[in-house]
Amino acid sequence: MNADKKVAFYTLGCKLNFSETSTIARNFVDEGFERVEFEEKADVYVINTCSVTDNADKRFKSIVKSALKQNENAFVIGVGCYAQLKPEELAAVDGVDLVLGATEKFNVTSYINDLTKNDIGEVHSCEIEEADFYVGSYSIGDRTRAFLKVQDGCDYKCTYCTIPLARGISRSDTVENVLRNAKEISEKGIKEIVLTGVNIGDYGKGEFGNKKHEHTFLELVQELDKVEGIHRLRISSIEPNLLKDETIDFVSKSDTFVPHFHIPLQSGSDELLKKMKRRYLRKVYTDRVSKIKEVMPNACIGVDVIVGFPGETDELFLETYNYLADLDISYLHVFTYSERPNTEAIEMDGVVPQKVRAKRSKMLRGLSVKKRRAFYESQLGNTLSVLFEGENKEGYIHGFTENYVKVKAPWNPELVNTIHKITLTTIDEDGLVRFDFVKDAVIA
Template identity: 75%
Template sequence: MEMNGKKVAFHTLGCKLNFSETATIARDFKDQGFAQVDFEQAADVYVINTCSVTHNADKECKLWIRKAKEANPDSLVVIVGCYAQLQPEEIAAMEGVDLVLGATEKFKITDYLDGLTQSDKGEVHSCEINEADFYVGAYSIGDRTRAFLKVQDGCDYKCTYCTIPLARGISRSDILDNVLANARMIVEEGAKEIVLTGVNIGDYGKGEFGNKRHEHTFLELVQALDEVEGIDRFRISSIEPNLLKNETIEFVAQSKRFVPHFHIPLQSGSNKILKKMKRRYLRELYAERVAKIREVIPHCAIGVDVICGFPGETEEDFMETYNFLKDLDISYLHVFTYSQRPNTEADEMEAQVPYGERKKRSKMLRVLSAKKRRSFYESQLGTQREVLFEDNFKEGYITGFTENYVKVKTTWNPELINQKAKISLKDIDEDGLVRFDYLDNVPILV
């Protein structure tokens, strides 16, 4: 394919890590002479970056393939991402797919476009996952406010429900100098907040090729990033409780740039289920982590991932999880309804929970999450915070987040986009967002 003057469009499914990688792939296309357009517009190449976490990955993939072909029937459609690594032949057989690339091949899409033409079955280039032993850095700027910076990839854990190690390979990290260089590039693009992303970022430090010698620890990473000039905020996206050390919590408590916000996967509040999941901690350690955060950062936002309906989870096990979370001083939940994944241990387990029961438990946890978020927001009313406004417009309002992840709203003003302001949190609106007063009744842009 002659590349100069061609148009490319991207769509990303799944996590922040996928978004950072799509942006890096997009920069390669730009270097090769492509102009990027919106997915709904006519393009010569459509790239769909897929996810394997959702139970309807195939439906989502087919939906976006169809949208691409509706926008330009003569286009080439390329599928990458976790679903592409796990089920390449299944995707290649989908109508409209021209190219499927695996975990190592996705970062050199343009190499595979030469001579590629539409055919009845997509072309597949996919490595064995044990070959995914090198690291490719990535970052993206989702809007003009926040950037996602990849610092780690892959996972050495063997959780019984998870396909990510099969899709992304072993745990490996970027070297510290590269992470710092990418952070400085983000500064040059004008973003004010960087979110650190990866599959298992607390495992940061493992090198390429499965090298287990840690050049730097996660603590050393955050200490170095805290010195990067020009960025106002760093946010840690998600970190395993067994890898979130007290030293990291204490550093965040007094750091210049890391915000008071942790997202810590729990998955279950039942030790029996945690063992069946092959998680690397028990509920007692999780409670210790939350207590430590509350001790040194009382106003910190604490988010929790939880899975309901795991095989063998009885009503008693679920209520143990529910009551553990109800009594825990956390801020919100991300609730996942268990869905079976081929080639995982959990898929073969007996006592699969009926789907209707899983949905009922999910609804209970979502209601609990809403109560937790409301309670956390109420605890912050009357306090003075700093908001970073985002580039969004909804029903005449602009929204933003405080450093401790309280979502606030005020009357739309485009001059506020990507600006910080000192505020006093006032009350909670009917839509659950927090209204505020500017300190001294005027915006103080800092």
């Protein structure tokens, strides 16, 4: 029935969303659909939404418009976090036919009887308490690395965050299933796997509200390290209170886990960390960075930070700025606080004006540029390995070293998805690093 039908996907948000989009796409292909690029004409467009910032909410409407420009009769489906939080709002967007919540999105094809457009979007969205089962997923075919989901949901109650409302309780895949997925990925010739989830350091909590940890995150890391055929494993964002010394020590000795950590901070002020209901204070974060640098001096450390949280005075912002300026980190992901419905923070006093939020965000982004430059400079002269990406960008091929230095070389299609030993030489005007190949040092 679907043999001549085409489907296209657009993903907003995090690595976890990319992994889930890929799984949903494979379901469509199994049902006979042909997957095409989002910019092409398709019969069905699936938009996987995010709800972390206001901007992600607003972008949904423009993405729907661009889909309908390709085919005004296309069947448009919204899934993901925004779809769970505000299904009626999505369904009311002109041209949207179907909206699926947290548990329904993995069965998209079963909700499509025919592809006749609806006058108003049809909603199938569970109460988030029903999202108590786990669906594993991973992304392939999109890039030279795969995003492998190992955990979903979150039990934390951070006062600014809607993710627990959108994704439900913390629950994990089994070690056996994660290893099976990792082997499948390696058999497809993909060289790098990025572990992803909502709160991956909380890995091990079972399904159906079973809070007993069957395995720890460290045990998962140890088992994945044994999978043959994987050249690189990268840990995505992990909470500082859940990143244990044992895990850091294991990564430092591993041949496959790379020296790159992304650790959310959110604020350098203990006062604000308490208001945010984070599960650590600044000293814990400082200790994590010190431990990593002690055993892996060349490790790359990325930081999430929120500016403009209610009650963030000029003094408290400068406390964060100065803390980060002095910390041995490599780059920042800066988020401007945005009010989210049904969160504690939206009721808090001390609202920071938008102009002030924008100014502080600009200051921290500037600091991030300096931090990245300093980190890259510290790596010049080092011999590292690089995995080359698959895209020709204005005559250059790009790649990342194991410690996340972005490098460039003149385009050569033979380098795509290969790993080579290189020596970093100079930083170009665009901030990327040039290098020399180490002779006869093709790793994979």
